[in-house]
Amino acid sequence: MSSTQAYIADISNYDGTEITLKGWLVNRRSSGKIQFVILRDGSGFIQAVISKADVSEEVWERAKGLTIESSLIVRGKVRKDDRAPGGYELELTELDPVQIAEEYPISPKEHGVAFLLDNRHLWLRARRQHAILRIRHEIVSACRNFFDDRGFVLADTPIFTPNASEGTTTLFETDYFGEKAYLTQSGQLYNEAIAMSVGKTYCFGPTFRAEKSKTRRHLIEFWMIEPEVAYALLDDIIELAEDLVCFVVGSVLEKRREELKVLERDLAPLEEVKKPFPRITYDQAVELLNKEGIAFEWGSDFGAQDEEILSRAHQRPVTITRYPSAVKAFYMEPDPGRPETALCVDVLAPEGYGEIIGGSQRIHDLELLRQRIREHKLPEDAFSWYLDLRRYGSVPHSGFGMGIERVVAWICKLEHLRETIPFPRMLYRLSP
Numbered sequence: 540m541s542s543t544q545a546y547i548a549d550i551s552n553y554d555g556t557e558i559t560l561k562g563w564l565v566n567r568r569s570s571g572k573i574q575f576v577i578l579r580d581g582s583g584f585i586q587a588v589i590s591k592a593d594v595s596e597e598v599w600e601r602a603k604g605l606t607i608e609s610s611l612i613v614r615g616k617v618r619k620d621d622r623a624p625g626g627y628e629l630e631l632t633e634l635d636p637v638q639i640a641e642e643y644p645i646s647p648k649e650h651g652v653a654f655l656l657d658n659r660h661l662w663l664r665a666r667r668q669h670a671i672l673r674i675r676h677e678i679v680s681a682c683r684n685f686f687d688d689r690g691f692v693l694a695d696t697p698i699f700t701p702n703a704s705e706g707t708t709t710l711f712e713t714d715y716f717g718e719k720a721y722l723t724q725s726g727q728l729y730n731e732a733i734a735m736s737v738g739k740t741y742c743f744g745p746t747f748r749a750e751k752s753k754t755r756r757h758l759i760e761f762w763m764i765e766p767e768v769a770y771a772l773l774d775d776i777i778e779l780a781e782d783l784v785c786f787v788v789g790s791v792l793e794k795r796r797e798e799l800k801v802l803e804r805d806l807a808p809l810e811e812v813k814k815p816f817p818r819i820t821y822d823q824a825v826e827l828l829n830k831e832g833i834a835f836e837w838g839s840d841f842g843a844q845d846e847e848i849l850s851r852a853h854q855r856p857v858t859i860t861r862y863p864s865a866v867k868a869f870y871m872e873p874d875p876g877r878p879e880t881a882l883c884v885d886v887l888a889p890e891g892y893g894e895i896i897g898g899s900q901r902i903h904d905l906e907l908l909r910q911r912i913r914e915h916k917l918p919e920d921a922f923s924w925y926l927d928l929r930r931y932g933s934v935p936h937s938g939f940g941m942g943i944e945r946v947v948a949w950i951c952k953l954e955h956l957r958e959t960i961p962f963p964r965m966l967y968r969l970s971p
Contacts, residue, residue, distance in 0.1 A: 542614050548582035549629045554616040560585075560629070563664070564640075567602070574602050576631070578613065581617045584666060587603065587615060599636050607646075608664065609639040625797075637725045652957075659962055660971045670798035671958055674791055676946045681790035682941070683743070685783055691766060692737040695744065696726030702921035709748045722747040725940060728870075728925055731901060734936055735928060741766040753966050755955040756843055758944060760964040767938035773872075773882040773900045776937040777858055780825040780886050780896050781816050783941065784856055787967035788812040791950055802950050808854070808890055817857045821880065822860050824849055840866040841885075846893030853889055859882045869911040871899040872935075884939070892949040897941020905929035 542557040552594055562580030569575075570849045572591040577584060587728075589602050605611070610909055615631040645661055655662045686693070699713075699720045711722040725743035734739040750757055768776065788809055791799070799806060818829070828835040840862070841849070852858060861880040864873055871881040881898035902908045908929055912919055919926075947959035957963040962971065 543657050546582040546823050547578070547580050547585045547625075550583070550625065550713045551586060551616055554619050554627070555617065557614065557632075558629075559612060559614050561612050564605050564611060565666075565908070566605060567605055568606065569603070574599075575606070578629075579664070579666075579669070584669075585625060585627065585629055586623050587613060587631040588629070589634075593630070593740065594632055594634075595832050598632075601634050602631075604639065605636065606640045607643040608640040608661075609621070610640070611635060614635060623694045626971040628764060638785065644712075650657045656957065656963070656968060657971075663961060666801055666957070670801040671947065671951055671953070672961065673798045674802075674951055675943070675959065677791050678787055678943060678946055678950065679743075679762075679764075681787045682783065683944075684790075685786045686739075686741045686764075686766060691738070691739045691741045692733070694730070694733045694737075694740050694742055696723070696729040696733075697747070698723050702728075702918070702925075709750050711747050723774050724748065725763065726765050727767065727938060727940065730765055730938060731925070731936060732928055734767040734769045734938070735932065735934075739766070752964055754843060755957075756945070758956050758960065758963055758965060759958070761956075762943040763940045764943065765938060765940040767936065768822040769936045770934050771900075772796060772935055773884065773928045773937060776898050776900070776939055777818070777860070780884070780898065780939055780941075781814050781856075781858070784816075784886065784896070785812060785814055787946065788950065799951075802951050804950075805833045809950065811855050811889075813855065816855055816858065816886070817853050819857065820860055821862045827852060836864065838863050843893060846887055847891040849895065850889050850893055851891045853887075855889055856895075857887050857889070858884050859887065869915040869917065870901050870908065872902050873907075888945070888949040890949065890952070892945065894942075895945045896939050900935065900937040903929060903933045903935050905933065 542559045545553055545558040545560060546838045560578060560580055562578045563578050564586065565577040567574060574589040575585045577586055577695060591599050595769055610737045612635045613631050615629040618628050618630055619626060620628045644658055679914040699715060700723050701720060713720050724746055726744060730740055730742055741764060744762065745760055746763050747760055766779065792809055825835055825837050828848060829846055831843065833848065835845060861874055862883055864879060867881045867883055871883050874880045874882055881899060885894050886896035888895045902911060905926060912922055944956045944959040948956055953959060957965060
């Protein structure tokens with residue numbers, strides 16, 4: 540007998556209807572003449588009930604022979620049940636295995652992190668990882684919608700670059716047909732060129748840092764979304780960054796509450812993410828750290844512990860502006876009233892998650908930019924095209940980068956970035 544092909548995510552549309560589901564077995568348990576199986580189909584999870592009185596002996600025995608992660612096609616009637624996860628069950632009548640899985644290496648028992656990362660290709664099937672993937676997707680989708688709806692043009696920037704955008708110590712170098720090339724640290728410099736064409740642009744793609752760091756806040760490969768706006772000043776992009784963060788959090792709260800429940804995420808702090816964000820200067824941040832007993836000296840950059848303290852001091856994201864120019868990138872515009880500081884901003888997520896956005900107003904004066912390139916001991920010839928942008932119609936402009944994985948970690952309240960991306964690349968971790 541034919542039935543409607545359906546997805547678990549849409550199960551509420553089929554109450555009382557015979558449907559077909561195609562998916563995998565998550566778990567099975569038996570209680571006398573009833574078997575309970577948990578199924579997933581990629582869109583969600585559902586419990587199916589098999590009553591021995593309602594199915595053939597063949598179907599009953601097939602169900603008993605299923606192993607974890609066996610793939611199967613099932614048919615049955617959808618029944619509303621408030622006690623069931625998701626509020627619905629499937630009264631299963633037919634079951635056809637597609638493949639009976641071998642003994643699954645990941646069991647309900649506790650596994651070490653190294654084991655789970657070695658089996659990341661399978662670990663992704665777990666309910667928790669499924670929820671994180673869905674939330675990550677929503678964050679990316681919200682970012683694109685935010686910029687697209689505001690007239691920004693998405694433009695792809697190169698992965699291979701001839702020069703550094705942030706510095707020269709964390710670059711992955713490769714041979715490019717006899718020339719030195721590097722994996723990109725940021726699309727920003729190219730974004731600046733595109734902004735001079737279309738006015739408002741953004742890029743979204745992978746970036747790379749050759750940092751020998753094993754902290755919970757670092758990945759070797761991660762994704763950034765980077766807007767750039769012609770004629771924008773520092774305050775303009777602070778407003779843009781605040782609007783983006785509020786939009787993304789709001790979108791996740793609206794569309795991914797079930798996944799947040801799976802992660803047992805306390806929603807109250809996310810619901811507090813509203814404008815205006817607290818704004819403090821670097822000077823005020825240093826003063827706050829000193830009051831907390833941290834012997835922090837003016838002129839240093841904030842470390843992870845410093846950012847954690849600063850972010851915990853506020854109920855919602857906080858913006859910190861005007862860092863010392865010496866600890867920031869060469870392209871950042873100096874504050875005209877205090878040139879030892881830069882017209883820059885970092886946005887720290889609350890609850891101790893630290894920096895999620897870094898941005899600035901860019902230097903638009905040719906001679907000042909050339910001077911900064913020399914001060915940073917960067918090869919001027921590699922930046923000749925970038926200097927051209929200051930020769931032909933240069934204007935004040937600003938932008939920022941937001942790290943997707945750090946936003947995922949904060950919104951999901953994860954301890955480590957390794958769960959924020961399907962296949963993390965970390966120090967000593969290149970597979971699977």
